[in-house]
Amino acid sequence: MKIAVTSASGKLGASIVKHLVRLIGKDNVIGIARTPEKAKHLGVEIRKGDYNNREDFNSALKGVDKVLLVSGMDEPQKRIEQHRNVIEAAKNNGVQKIVYTSIVGSETGTAFSPVVNSNRQTEEDVRNSGLQWIIGRNGIYIEPDLEYVDTYVKEGEIRNCAADGKCGYTSREELGFAYAQMLYNDKLNNQTYNLLGEAITQTQLAEYINEVYKTDLKYTSVGVDEYKQERQEALGEFMGTVIAGIYEGIKNGANEVPSDFESAAGRSHKAPLEMITDYYQTHQ
Numbered sequence: 465m466k467i468a469v470t471s472a473s474g475k476l477g478a479s480i481v482k483h484l485v486r487l488i489g490k491d492n493v494i495g496i497a498r499t500p501e502k503a504k505h506l507g508v509e510i511r512k513g514d515y516n517n518r519e520d521f522n523s524a525l526k527g528v529d530k531v532l533l534v535s536g537m538d539e540p541q542k543r544i545e546q547h548r549n550v551i552e553a554a555k556n557n558g559v560q561k562i563v564y565t566s567i568v569g570s571e572t573g574t575a576f577s578p579v580v581n582s583n584r585q586t587e588e589d590v591r592n593s594g595l596q597w598i599i600g601r602n603g604i605y606i607e608p609d610l611e612y613v614d615t616y617v618k619e620g621e622i623r624n625c626a627a628d629g630k631c632g633y634t635s636r637e638e639l640g641f642a643y644a645q646m647l648y649n650d651k652l653n654n655q656t657y658n659l660l661g662e663a664i665t666q667t668q669l670a671e672y673i674n675e676v677y678k679t680d681l682k683y684t685s686v687g688v689d690e691y692k693q694e695r696q697e698a699l700g701e702f703m704g705t706v707i708a709g710i711y712e713g714i715k716n717g718a719n720e721v722p723s724d725f726e727s728a729a730g731r732s733h734k735a736p737l738e739m740i741t742d743y744y745q746t747h748q
């Protein structure tokens with residue numbers, strides 16, 4: 465059985481490849497990457513695949529039984545067409561099953577909603593593909609907050625517009641484990657799974673980080689418009705708007721949804737404190 469993973473040069477794709485290799489061995493795993501040299505270190509066969517180029521995927525998916533499609537990074541409307549290039553190439557190549565990494569989030573009412581909606585459109589395209597399918601809706605990664613701890617320490621605070629909203633975080637490690645199972649285990653087919661852990665507030669997040677990193681961070685809640693302006697000044701209009709939209713969604717409860725992680729992965733999701741501890745121990 466050959467299983468291919470797109471965006472293998474990225475952090476999520478690499479994690480899925482790593483967990484798949486553990487499950488089915490390196491000879492059965494193919495990494496597909498826009499920039500193949502960035503994925504060579506994974507130790508599996510690497511093929512070229514740029515989402516903008518359907519021909520790349522017509523070649524890359526030859527002889528592949530199952531494919532994992534990692535959601536792209538471009539602006540929403542462009543992503544939909546990019547994902548269709550992979551879905552159509554999978555159909556043309558006789559691929560039997562497609563697994564797609566979608567996202568938990570609010571379809572309406574936040575600046576992040578257009579991104580969520582583009583994921584929902586690809587979900588529909590995947591369900592209508594005629595292939596066996598699985599959709600995972602990923603929670604928010606916890607790693608970016610942990611990569612940012614030094615900045616939080618300099619600023620003395622975690623500051624955003626989530627207020628008391630709860631967020632079910634996950635990690636690329638946890639997702640890698642779950643997606644390997646979802647690719648391998650066909651009993652999970654033709655369903656959508658929310659992949660996230662216990663929901664926590666930003667205040668709890670600060671407390672857990674303090675416990676592991678021995679820091680003294682506090683959480684400061686600011687208004688949505690004020691936060692959007694701050695982020696746009698720091699990150700530019702598009703990314704600043706997206707980040708503010710994500711925290712606005714958390715505030716509104718969009719990231720406090722029931723988790724199906726255990727059904728998909730075959731074990732429970734790690735607790736937030738355990739994810740933070742794992743990350744800390746592997747990044748010292």
Ligand SMILES: NC(=O)c1ccc[n+]([C@@H]2O[C@H](COP(=O)([O-])OP(=O)(O)OC[C@H]3O[C@@H](n4cnc5c(N)ncnc54)[C@H](OP(=O)(O)O)[C@@H]3O)[C@@H](O)[C@H]2O)c1
Pocket residue numbers: 471472473474475476477497498499502513514515516534535536537538567602603604605636
């Ligand atoms: N749940 C969350 O909290 C969260 C947060 C951020 C993003 N996301 C989503 O999750 C996805 C994966 O995240 P990540 O952590 O792996 O991101 P990452 O480490 O930044 O990797 C992004 C990957 O996308 C690839 N890529 C970009 N444009 C492409 C194209 N036109 N064709 C093929 N590949 C392309 C990059 O390839 P190159 O190596 O060639 O650049 C890279 O492999 C993102 O794309 C985004 O949709 C989720």
